[in-house]
Amino acid sequence: MTGKTGEISKLSELQDEIRNVLQGNFKKPRWIVAEISDIKENYSGHCYLELVEKDEDSDSLLAKARATIWSSAYRMLKPYFETTTGYELHAGIKIMVAASVEYHPVYGISLNIKDIDPSYTLGDVERKRQEIISRLEKEGVLNMNRETILPEVPQRIAVISSKTAAGYEDFLEQLRNNPYGYKFYTKLYPAAMQGEN
Structure with missing residues (x-):
């Protein structure tokens, strides 16, 4: 074997370095905008999500991350979101969350959600509604039901x-x-x- 220059590390040592760098650079929760692509609650009250970001024009996947809302936070955030928006957290909606970045040597990077801003989701729902209304007007079908x-x-x-x-x-x-x-x-x-x- 050739080309072994520099320090040789065990995999766990490399993982520890990665964790230390991430913890050093992401000490405080950060507000993140993403779409929920999957969401599951388990028997102990924890909520597990898969968050994605898609290109607005092509709908192709730009980024994906696992996220968790531990039961202690979920029992407060879930009713807060639902009463404010009138919607349950579900796949397909965009959310704005405050999350800390966590790293585990076996499971990789995940986000630990600490807070949620329901007003962002409401704004996104209204924007989509207006886009649909505009499209229906352009297609000349907005008032078809009234004429039937x-x-x-x-x-x-x-x-x-x-x-x-x-x-x-x-x-x-x-x-x-x-x-x-x-x-x-x-x-x-x-x-x-x-x-x-």
Whole structure:
């Protein structure tokens, strides 16, 4: 073997150096903007997330990191976020969090989330809403529903719900057992509902 110049380190020693550099440069939590690509709560109340950043034009992945909200913080941050925004934390939304950078020699870099700013998510949701409205206006379809003449008894019904939501099943049951014997045709458009994990 040739070219062995300089110090030779064990893997664990290299990992310790990396951890020391990271801890030295990231002493305080930092505010970070990212999209949740995956989120799971475990039995002990901890929340595990995968955060991503995507290119706005191509939607290609620019960065990805694991993050944790320990149960002591999660039991406060979760209701705070939900009552402020009206949304649960779920995959697909953008969030702004204060997180410390942690490094483990086996598991690598992760973010320990300490705080969350719900107003950022609300602003992002409103921006997306306005983009959709503008696109619908340009396509000339924004007011199509207002121009549609409804039949006396609409029998084709689009339902936006979770397939497992109790309200969805109740709704279908009411349609099946309507007192007039009308036949209804429903099409489910699956969506995450409040209260689901």
